[in-house]
Amino acid sequence: MGQNYLASLSHYVPELLACLTMFGLILIEATYKEEEKGRGFFFLSAYLGLGSVMTFSFFSLSKPAVTIFTNSLVIDPFSSIMKVIMVLGTLLAVYITSQSKDIEGNLKPEFVIMATGVLVGGMLLSSANNMLVLFIGIETLSILSYVLASLRKGDDRSSEAGLKYSLYGGISSGIMLFGMSHIFGVLGTINFTEMAAALKGVETAQLAILMPSFLLFLVGLGYKIACVPFHMWAPDVYEGSPLPVTAFFSIVPKVAGLAALIRISHNFFAVEGALNIGWVGVLSIIGALTMTVGNVSAIGQRSVKRMLAYSSISHAGMMLMGVLVISELGTRSVIFYSLTYLFMTMAAFMVVSFVNDKYGNDHFERFNGLIFRYPLMSIALAVVMFSLAGIPPFSGFVAKFHIFTALLTKKYYVLAIIAGLNSVVALYYYLKIVRLMVLKDAESKDTIGGFNILNQSVVVALTVPVVLLGVFWEKLLLMADGAKIFIQ
Amino acid sequence: MISLSSYLFISFTLFIAGIAVMIARKNIIAMMLGIELILNSAALNFAAYSRFVNNNLEGHLMSLFIIVIAAAEAAVGLAIVIRFFQIKETIHIDDAAQLQS
Structure with a gap:
């Protein structure tokens, strides 16, 4: 013993x-x-x-x-x-x-x-x-x-x-x-x-x-x-x-x-039967509600931190979709989703953190015209936002695509439609911040102390996987297969 | 003769009482007592099932761990309540309404 x-x-x-x-x-x-x-x-x-x-x-x-x-x-x-x-x-x-x-x-x-x-x-x-x-x-x-x-x-x-x-x-x-x-x-x-x-x-x-x-x-x-x-x-x-x-x-x-x-x-709950049907039913209702409530609440927010927090609720709902299919494909899609979500959300929170330190709040207007003052940071934030919204060349799209594939293999069409509609809603508030950064004039010319070379390079380093995972995801999945990601 | 069903009935009553306290009382200390009631009902259930049905030690282990962890949770919860009281000078749950969205 x-x-x-x-x-x-x-x-x-x-x-x-x-x-x-x-x-x-x-x-x-x-x-x-x-x-x-x-x-x-x-x-x-x-x-x-x-x-x-x-x-x-x-x-x-x-x-x-x-x-x-x-x-x-x-x-x-x-x-x-x-x-x-x-x-x-x-x-x-x-x-x-x-x-x-x-x-x-x-x-x-x-x-x-x-x-x-x-x-x-x-x-x-x-x-x-x-x-x-x-x-x-x-x-x-x-x-x-x-x-x-x-x-x-x-x-x-x-x-x-x-x-x-x-x-x-x-x-x-x-x-x-x-x-x-x-x-x-x-x-x-x-x-x-x-x-x-x-x-x-x-x-x-x-x-x-x-x-x-x-x-x-x-x-x-x-x-x-x-x-x-x-x-x-x-x-x-x-x-x-x-x-x-x-x-x-x-x-x-x-x-x-x-x-x-x-x-x-x-x-x-992997075995067919009453328990399986009940569990999948409950999880689908919870997942669909989670996505919708998170997204709808995120729309009206003034603070970027609150917006990101609500959107994290809706991303959790999206990951639940991968859980409820109860298959190896679903598990793999959840792993991929959480890995990409980690990079996206951390890069976004980092940029927001430095803006918040400078101005004392992180309302959307604080990001006005950021691209003229800190082009590199703005591009990184824009890439992250596009990826969070699930726009093609970036990894957020691939992650969502995998979830959809997992849903469709089990023929959960209604859930797939709800998830798709939610992605469209999410597009609105993610792109709002990109629009403010690019199209509005800057409020002030002050330098933001947080954006020194070290922090900028960390943010860029976090953005690189967001792009790379979106382009070379096949190689990563092959590696994952090599490591035999499955549940005993 | 005390049987399994008596224990289950008592623990269910405790559970409902705990939920009722959480919903009805506005005093934060009373709400934490409600949490303790719920945790104890679960601990009682584990011990009763272990004694009458399953005859293994796992249920008793669970009860012991529930008691220990409930104590830890109460300690942290009370510390937070004290901090809240120092700032707001009240322990009424309706006064914790600053973060309403």
């Missing part, structure tokens, strides 16, 4: 490294004096730690799937690539934090430490193979997120965001646990593999308990992805939190929740 655990540890290096990074960062932060402003060494260690986590997850991509710690965790290529995406998101959010003025200097280290903790929770969630680990993952993710949302201590909006997040989070995790307890009662185990085997022999009376229980189970995950009936917290939290935190929330918890949802769907 003991040897078994030691052998499991060797597959568990990325998570252990992330934990170690977190503790190391706490110790490093403790050595700084109160009056010391620069945190160069702290951020260097954060980049090094997260970078090593990413390297190790990347190398475990090519390894075959194993279950470790007495079947409670599964490390397969799918969970590894989700981990790579999450670590990349955390790294970029840490970079935005180090440059942003939206978080005070002495709170920046706290953001980095908490974000690493959220990352650990997300990694746990993406490779969970029983309900206990899933619950612990969700709670590690949530409890630290509450703190992140209320990071600006003296600010009433930030603490209100944290308050709302924790109340909604508490009730949704409670409802999820109540559902889990009845699933456990009927199936007699908390292990996903054994549950899937037990599901094959259920009777009709047991199904009558199981179906509402799975619905309650979905509440907890749906809350993390911020899909529609459970999205009430999202706009408030996204607005109240500091901008780097919003950027972080728009990618890492979503990817983690989606990974868990994909694993659950493939484990329990």
Whole structure:
């Protein structure tokens, strides 16, 4: 038994490294004096730690799937690539934090430490193979997120965001646990593999308990992805939190929740039957609503940060389309979508962050005539916006195209039509910002301090994959096939 | 004789009570108590199913972990409520309405 655990540890290096990074960062932060402003060494260690986590997850991509710690965790290529995406998101959010003025200097280290903790929770969630680990993952993710949302201590909006997040989070995790307890009662185990085997022999009376229980189970995950009936917290939290935190929330918890949802769907609902029909039906309604509500709410926004936050809700709905087809094609399309969405949203948030630091707000008018002052940044932002809207040469189009293909192979025509209409609506508010940048005159000639050479090159470096993934996506998919991205 | 159904009935009552508290009460501390009720109803369910039906340790494990994590969540939640109280000098949920869209 003991040897078994030691052998499991060797597959568990990325998570252990992330934990170690977190503790190391706490110790490093403790050595700084109160009056010391620069945190160069702290951020260097954060980049090094997260970078090593990413390297190790990347190398475990090519390894075959194993279950470790007495079947409670599964490390397969799918969970590894989700981990790579999450670590990349955390790294970029840490970079935005180090440059942003939206978080005070002495709170920046706290953001980095908490974000690493959220990352650990997300990694746990993406490779969970029983309900206990899933619950612990969700709670590690949530409890630290509450703190992140209320990071600006003296600010009433930030603490209100944290308050709302924790109340909604508490009730949704409670409802999820109540559902889990009845699933456990009927199936007699908390292990996903054994549950899937037990599901094959259920009777009709047991199904009558199981179906509402799975619905309650979905509440907890749906809350993390911020899909529609459970999205009430999202706009408030996204607005109240500091901008780097919003950027972080728009990618890492979503990817983690989606990974868990994909694993659950493939484990329990891949077989034809009443459960499959019910689950796919519920997910399609939720997904269609999520896309529509996110898009419609994004139209009327004045602040670009709020617009991006609402559009992240609608992108989550789009990714749900890839989840509900429950096929290898669907999974691959979700992976591709989240990878491209990571680059697009982080580049957009980075540009918005620097404009926000300069003017104190990020209303659409602040971007007037940006192309005459910072042509490179404007072109990068325009490329990202075109890609988010799904216009052909860029990767956002390819990602959406894959989702549509997955939907059409299962003949979900209505969903495909709803998704297509939503893309048209999204075009309006994404192109609005491009129009303002190009056609309007600049308000002032002031230089924006955030756009120094280093930051400009980082933004451009984030835009390059957006273009390259749009053109050379076939090669990437071939590589993905070589790495055998599938779910056990 | 206490059977499984008595436990299930009690935990269901607790669950409904928790939801009712969350909806009806406007005091933030009372709402956090409602969350505790919901979590405890789930923990009770796990223990009862483990004792009467499944005869394995997994349910008990889940109950223990739920208790631990509920404590952690309450700690963070209370810290945020205290911060909110220091700024607004109220713990009424209707006063947390600045972020309405």
